[in-house]
Amino acid sequence: MTSQKTNKERKKDRKKEDGRSKAPCFINFIRCCYCSFSTKHACVVLVGLYEAPKKPESAIDFIKEYLGASMNTDADSLKTKVEEQNKALQAKDKEIAELNAKIASLQANNTHD
Numbered sequence: 001m002t003s004q005k006t007n008k009e010r011k012k013d014r015k016k017e018d019g020r021s022k023a024p025c026f027i028n029f030i031r032c033c034y035c036s037f038s039t040k041h042a043c044v045v046l047v048g049l050y051e052a053p054k055k056p057e058s059a060i061d062f063i064k065e066y067l068g069a070s071m072n073t074d075a076d077s078l079k080t081k082v083e084e085q086n087k088a089l090q091a092k093d094k095e096i097a098e099l100n101a102k103i104a105s106l107q108a109n110n111t112h113d
Helices: 007-033 037-051 059-067 072-112
Strands: none
Touching: 037 059
């Protein structure tokens, strides 16, 4: 007499098989991903997400943190620095324009003498 499995038993067996087969498939996927630089980073993040004990609420924040991107405080300080440098650049441009005008007037005076 052969024992036939119920649908529940078949589903349990499939889940066990799926659980076992996911890891090798995932590892093969990662090996294939190392072909290019940007794909490598994506795979590294995916591995980090896979290994994370607690799943993050925001995927973007997880990716930024995992890849070492600067957080908002760093971004704000960088924006401030850029604004300061733009102001300094404008002041230098104004000074250069004034000096060029002065040189032009001195050259004009030397040609008339």
